[in-house]
Amino acid sequence: MRALTIDHSAPGHLSLRAVPDPEPAPHQALVRIHSFSINHGEAAFVVPSGEEGSVPGWDAAGVVVRAAANGSGPAPGTPVVTLGPAGGWAELRAVDTELMGRVPDGADLGSAGALPVAAGSALRALRRLGPILGRRVLVTGASGGVGRFAVQLAARGGAHVVAATSDPAKGEALTSLGAHEVVAADALKAIAPVHGVIDVVGGPQLVSAYDALAPHGILVAVGHSSGDGEDFPFGALFGDAGRHDRSLTTFFLMDDAAGLGADLEWLASLVARGELDPQIGRRDDWSRTQEALGALLAREVAGKAVLDIPVATGL
Structure with a gap:
């Protein structure tokens, strides 16, 4: 062959x-x-x-x-x-x-x-969030391969989908895939709390996305396309002020x-x-x-x- x-x-x-x-x-x-x-x-x-x-x-x-x-x-x-x-x-x-x-x-x-x-990772990462019907789910790197599937599948599962992208020109396309909100990648600190995050970017975006989690929320780290490391500022992992019991978990499809x-x-x-x-x-x-x-x-x-x-x- x-x-x-x-x-x-x-x-x-x-x-x-x-x-x-x-x-x-x-x-x-x-x-x-x-x-x-x-x-x-x-x-x-x-x-x-x-x-x-x-x-x-x-x-x-x-x-x-x-x-x-x-x-x-x-x-x-x-x-x-x-x-x-x-x-x-x-x-x-x-x-x-x-x-x-x-x-x-x-x-x-x-x-x-x-x-x-791409679709297998999006599907199985979304399952790690638990029930998403009627809940806010943030997808970072939403215009990438995994992100586009995550947006579609989260919307199909009844979530209110917040899509983050570094390219504003892709907002209309993400809306057509089911995103209810499209936000700039550098504006995650300003969004309303979310129940779950599918992160495919890593680096500073992951840190900001984790900060956007509501109590009992879950962030699933699926990819690291930014190539940057994560630096959590002092206090980011404190459990006070309504920021308690939030989870961050890693994901690899071949191990799942x-x-x-x-x-x-x-x-x-x-x-x-x-x-x-x-x-x-x-x-x-x-x-x-x-x-x-x-x-x-x-x-x-x-x-x-x-x-x-x-x-x-x-x-």
């Missing part, structure tokens, strides 16, 4: 080359990949510093060509969306059956491939993956019915992956970047 592999001698640290087909473990299915999406973490960290010769790729969608030997998971011919720690940027992928979800027949696999990390296949299947069904917008901002042939990675790092992609793999003969 062909795959994009880490090659630190090549421009962009990637080469498209022939590699051996993956050998699935008994609990894995073999999937022919149709499309994959790239995430900021892959562009910023995985590709520049990955192991030589390895095949990156977290998110991918395709069709099962060989079912898992242990009888779990879908049958051959089933369209699926998949998640894994690597291996998605290839024509074939061996995937744990608990990390794949069925995609409705006839649905766009590229749209499904945009879901796993039990049952994720069912979530991916549900998310894919929402996309297929037009009830969840995958927000694909760039779509190319996988031969242009390096260009897409550069555009993602330069923040030139409004939403997700998806790459399609042409079907090769002999697979």
Whole structure:
């Protein structure tokens, strides 16, 4: 099969080359990949510093060509969306059956491939807030990949969604996704108290977002796109003056993956019915992956970047 592999001698640290087909473990299915999406973490960290010769790729969608030997998971011919720690940027992928979800027949696999990390993280982080019906939920970095899904899913869950963005020009788009309020990223200290926060920025924004929590509120730290550390001023963690019993918790999707296949299947069904917008901002042939990675790092992609793999003969 062909795959994009880490090659630190090549421009962009990637080469498209022939590699051996993956050998699935008994609990894995073999999937022919149709499309994959790239995430900021892959562009910023995985590709520049990955192991030589390895095949990156977290998110991918395709069709099962060989079912898992242990009888779990879908049958051959089933369209699926998949998640894994690597291996998605290839024509074939061996995937744990608990990390794949069925995609409705006839649905766009590229749209499904945009879901796993961003939509999966948004969904599971929101669950950590507990009931959100009628409650105020703040999403920082709301115009990014995770943020756009968090806004949509929080609104679907009945929350009053406050979307924070560093780009005022994106306010109308966030409102169309379900945000009830759009605020500037540097104005979080002025907002009314919120029940929960989905933070994908880190740094000073996380500190300000934590300060906006109402008593018993929860902040879930999902991402750290700012690259800055957190410096809480003296008194920020005091429990007096109505600021008591507030929680801050970290989140990593691959450590919260039990049952994720069912979530991916549900998310894919929402996309297929037009009830969840995958927000694909760039779509190319996988031969242009390096260009897409550069555009993602330069923040030139409004939403997700998806790459399609042409079907090769002999697979």
